[in-house]
Amino acid sequence: MKMKWFVRSSVIAALAFAAPTPADLLYAQGAKSQSASAVIEEAEDASVVVVGLAPVDTMLPNVQHLARLIAGGGGAGTVATLIKQYTGGLDTARPAGVFVELDESGTPSPIACLPLRNLDEFFQQLVIFGEPEDLGDGLYSFNIGNSIYLRKVEGWLVVGQSEDAVLNFDTTVAENLKGMVAKYDLRVQVNPQNIPDELLQFFMSQMQAGIEQGMASNPNMSEEQAEAARANAEQMMASFQEGIEGTEKFVIGLAVNKADKKTMLDVGTKFVEGSKFATQIEKVKGSMATLAGIPQDASMMSAQSLQLIAPEEVKQLEDTMSSSIEAAFKQIEENAKNPEDAAKAKDFINRLVELVMDSAREGKMESALNITVEKNLNAVGSFTVADGKKVEALAAEASKALATEKDVPVKLQVNTGKHAGANLHKLTVPLPPEADDSARKVFGDQVTVAIATTPKAVHLALGKDCDTVIKSTIDRVTAKPSSPAEMVKARFNLTQLLTYIQSIKSNPVVDAMLETASGGADKVMVDSKVGDRESVVRITFEDNVIKAISSGAKAAQGGGQGGF
Structure with missing residues (x-):
């Protein structure tokens, strides 16, 4: 019976964590967007992880709302009944939370803080699962296979796995919970700077041991391949450590806005x-964006992103691509008809990679997407490059190579026209005879891609209407050449x-x-x-x-x- 209490309580906790709702959401309830700092700010504490839950009074309607969306009215009623049944004695107008610290060995020490209204009433609802043992000084224990310790202090019920943890917990940090969930129903915060140095060093040593073990299990790698693999792995380790050391807080917040019919998930980071x-x-x-004219909100799907690339990341990218190129060259040598063809293919890949690296060295890369399905499927993808002329030169070489391959039906036409300063090109790939009717409804008898190159960007349009779509895309970019950039x-x-x-x-x-x-x-x-x-x-x-x-x-x- 005691384990049954534990299972039921765990289920209820899980439901509470999954179903959010504060009444005073600002950013989360569709009001004017706040600054990022409003999502991150709160008082400090020594915990590595903090989980905050909105008060039951504000959470319950949203729990019911989500349950109704997923499972209908019956599900909403069941969830509400369960939550009300096991929150007796708690102050349902105040938030709850869990604080997790780590010792040098990495062992977590979680402490739950429940807002207490009446301790006797709280224990009364659990009486069928056993009586708590009164240890004095407001401390109690429950045995549910393992001992759980509870302490009543300053309006809180502190719950932990050991007497010392419960007795030594400073409930003043629990006052942070109100601010944490002011705009969220559920908020999880990770504080990497509170991870013990000894634990981080141990974890890094384990990663290093894993690298050595992986290298030892691949004895057939060449010396160059082994060196490249080791360099890549060590760069990943360095990036991981840099991420931990450079991040002050990582936050996930969930909020439900029943009135506006929205559920929002925020992922925020504050850096050192x-x-x-x-x-x-x-x-x-x-930063300013040059491709912001491409996405259209009325489309079936649209997206834009900005990636900033630091100089040290360029070096990491070079090393990563170096090992990939070596593997590609080996495949070319094994499958090429003759050494001359292999040399041409290698040269093409080298120039393509150099173009990618030149674009990365500029320190910023943009991409944009727009997909419409009004009549036909038409998709546009665009990205910035260091030199559009080099893209055209590579395309021209690919076009010539494809033209000499009698068994390859792919056709690439270069410089088929111009529009608003962009050079136009076209790629066509016939569908195979066995293609089904669905594919032919989407693409016709062939897949057609219209391509446009400008000095600093490449645009691709896929679909039956690609010729018209590529031109309208160029027109939108021309009309909106620069605007404030968004990460995504x-x-x-x-x-x-x-x-x-x-x-x-x-x-x-x-x-x-x-x-x-x-x-x-x-x-x-x-x-x-x-x-x-x-x-x-x-x-x-x-x-x-x-x-x-x-x-x-x-x-x-x-x-x-x-x-x-």
């Missing part, structure tokens, strides 16, 4: 002052995707999801903000996205055939 990451964030704040931004419309899939080939799963999603509130959105040494990425799920996924899962379990 003077670290490489803090410097990069400052550069992002002043994306939009996805589930109804548009499902409608298009249904037009190609319907199935019960898609039909069930579309029936739900077509009522609106059907988007997934990704946004980002930067502040002082801080960055926050928000992923927003509108209600009918969650509901449609649940509907699709139920249809699949009910015997729906097909999928996508």
Whole structure:
């Protein structure tokens, strides 16, 4: 029976952690976007991990809301009953939390802080699972296979795995919980700077031992391959350690906005002052984007991203690509018809890699995506490059090589025209005779890609209307040549995707999801903000996205055939 209490309590805790809702959400409830610092700030403590839960009074309606989206009204009622049944005696107007510290051996010491209203009432609901032992000085113990210690102190019930941990816990840090969940239902914060140095050093030594073991298990590698593999592994280790040492806080926050029909997940990082990451964030704040005209919010899917590349990262990229090139060259030598063809292929790869490295050395790389499905599927992908002319030169060589291959039906035409200062090209690949009807509905008898090159960018448009789409893409970029950059931004419309899939080939799963999603509130959105040494990425799920996924899962379990 005691284990049953433990299992039930664990289930309830899991439900509480998974289902959020504060009433005073600002950033999370769609008000004017705040600075990143508002997501990160709170008082300091020595914990490595802190988990904060919003008060039950504000959480419960959102728990029910999410349960209703996923499982209907019955599920919402069951969840509410369980939570109310096991929160007797607690102050449901105050937050709860868990604080985890690590000792030098890496052993975690979790302490739960429950907001206490009436201790006798709290124990009364657990009486069927056993009586607590009163140890004096407000300290109690429960035996559920292992001893759990509880202490009543200053309006909190402190719960831990040892007497010392409970008695020595400073409840003043629990006051941080109110600020932590002011904008979230659930917030998890990791404080890497509180990881004991001894533990970090031990972990790094274990990684080094793993590298040595991996090298020993591959005796057939050449000396050059072994050196490249070792360099890559050591760079990964260095990057990991740099990430730990350069990060002050890492935060995940979950919030539900029942009124606006949205669930939001924030992922935020605050970096150590003077670290490489803090410097990069400052550069992002002043960066301008050149591809911001490509994404359109009304499209089925759109995205844009900015990546800043530090000089030391360029060196790491060079080393990584060096080992990959060596492997590629070995394959070329084994499969080339003659040494002359092998030499040409190697030269082509070297020039392509050098173009990538030149682009990385500029310290900034942008990419953008836009996909529409109004009539046909048309997808645009764009990225910045160091030198568009070098891309054209490589394309011209590839075109000549393809033309000499009689058994390869791929056709690449270079410089087929111009539009608004961009040079146009085209790639066509016939579908094989065995291609199914769905593929032919999407692409026609051949896959066609329109390509445009400019001095600093390459644009690719895939689809039946690619010639028109590539030109409209260039026009949008020309009309919006520069705008403040965002680390990442994306939009996805589930109804548009499902409608298009249904037009190609319907199935019960898609039909069930579309029936739900077509009522609106059907988007997934990704946004980002930067502040002082801080960055926050928000992923927003509108209600009918969650509901449609649940509907699709139920249809699949009910015997729906097909999928996508």
